[in-house]
Amino acid sequence: MGPDHVVGAMVIDGSGRDPGNLGLTIQSGRITRLGASSAHGERLDTEGLTMTPGLIDAHAHLGLSSPIQPHFSFQISAAEIAAGIFATVGATLDAGFTTVRDTGGIDGGVVTAIANGKVRGPSVLSCGPVQCQIGGHGYYGAAWEPTELWSSHHIPGLCALSMMAGNADELRHNVREAFRRGASFPKLCVTGGVVGGHDRLTDTQFAVEEIAVAVQEAAAQNTYVTVHAHKNEGIRDARP
Template sequence: MTLLLTGATVLDGLGNDPVRGGAVRIEDDRIGAVHDRGPVGDADVLDLGGLTLLPGLIDAHVHIGHSSETRAVLNMELSVAERAADIFRTLRQTLDAGFTAVRDCGGIDHGVLRTVGRGLVPGPRIWASASPLVQGGGHGHLGSPFLPPDATFHFRVRGLTAVGRISDGCDEVRKAARECFRQGASFLKMAVTGGVVSLSDSLDDTQFTVEEIAAAVAEAHARHTYVTVHAHNVAGVRNAVGAGVECVEHGTGIDEATAAMMAERGVSLVPTLAIAKVLEENFDQHGLPEQIRCRVGDTLQGMTDALLAARAAGVPIGSGSDLIGPNQNRRGLEIALKARVLGAREAIMSATSVNARIMRVADRIGSVESGKLADLIAVDFDPLAEPELFDDPDRVVLVVKGGRIVKDTRK
């Protein structure tokens, strides 16, 4: 199948100047040529005049498995069927919003990856960590304190969802990491500080020792992959960077010296501004315990300051929304918020080519280049002039995944 997209202004995701009236030729599931119409022949021609064509967007920090109201899940108020339906709805919403790839940082089992991969439900390409590694009583240990610490979480559903895997000590970390890979993980996620959505820690706490983090890194390297860490304070970030991780999520509190350490060791940062903004505006809609409200606090400003410090040091800045709950329809807000800090061009790159590099898949996705997978979107606005409109999924009027049109609302 050959598809020829013509007439659009093309942004390649690499930071180059837009090309007006560009043409992108798709051969089967790959981009065959860029800015070269070639013979039309039997190609299906789509006139995208007046639109802007970009690489499919990438959200490098999602929690697809947490697509239901948190309190309802913890209280066993939802059936497995309802939770599955919520997950499949979120997958469809994510794709419709122009995100053709995601990195799930904890919450889904390989059953969901297989379901999407087989085309049984629509959704983006997924790279997942399966169960995040968490220490007893740390961020991600959501079990009731009235249950024994080794009790299997009653809200885990094999084949569908994955929850924090408790691992205390290097041997348990190794065992947990290996089980994550058995669940279909393509990288490891570890919580090395307290978190916002936590019940028994604070943002200032550090979690896991350097030796425990290094054990996870060793297991990841044995599988030719990497570890990324949830971190909300400098001490936790420094522990993780010293242990050999490749990426930091959130990064609240990163200062100039820590950013320099990250840059020296090739560590990336994925700030998650969107979830802080959404919780700040609509906390009651997420079904979270009331004691978490005060934790949201100034994390948005803290991540913004960290982002600026990291950027100045030359740290690669990715893009992740970290949305949770049943209304994960504002992934583009992350790009809009980053554009206020970095400018529209860098914000778009963070959600395309930079994310692809962080995820080690830049040879496949993240830019409009010949040979890449044909994951493309068209929007009905100028992304460089109005990046805030990424926050409106309806402004994404065409989505192509693997050379197939999966959304087309062009007028």
């Protein structure tokens, strides 16, 4: 298939320079040239439109495309949960986002399915399951439910909201498990949250030595730790 030459659009190239009518060439779905070209190929007139590089969303929860409480209490079928996730990733791409950093909710199979072209969606960097303290932010099981049953609410390869840890050794295990399942970076919940299941926004969670374990494991993988943190104490504790 020959190249397509796009002309007439106002182009924002991401370099910081002023937008301009530059023209560009597309070959096999990729921009191969910025600027006017006289080579053969189809000419596409896009006068009046604006073209930009793909947008990046640095904080998304693709796996939470269904309401959280029904999602993790067996009130919604796996088929409907999957349909919601895949509809969301397609809509995200259609909205112009070509890269998304998922900060909790999806499991590694979703990232792989998109990367392999089986599902339309942006490139996804994912933390996998969020790292949480027992009963902390990210836990939505019933109060009477044993903590060890929480993972049964997950759908392997599709969605896994969080892993619970009671001490530094358990957290280290969970972070390594998240990396094994394809995480690009770990995420910790170090305070309560607005939509917490059993915690308050003002709660400070994870001890400093526990946070340090996650930082060590991330460094070993040449990556970083991101955190969910509210209020001054939580933000200060989350600093490496």
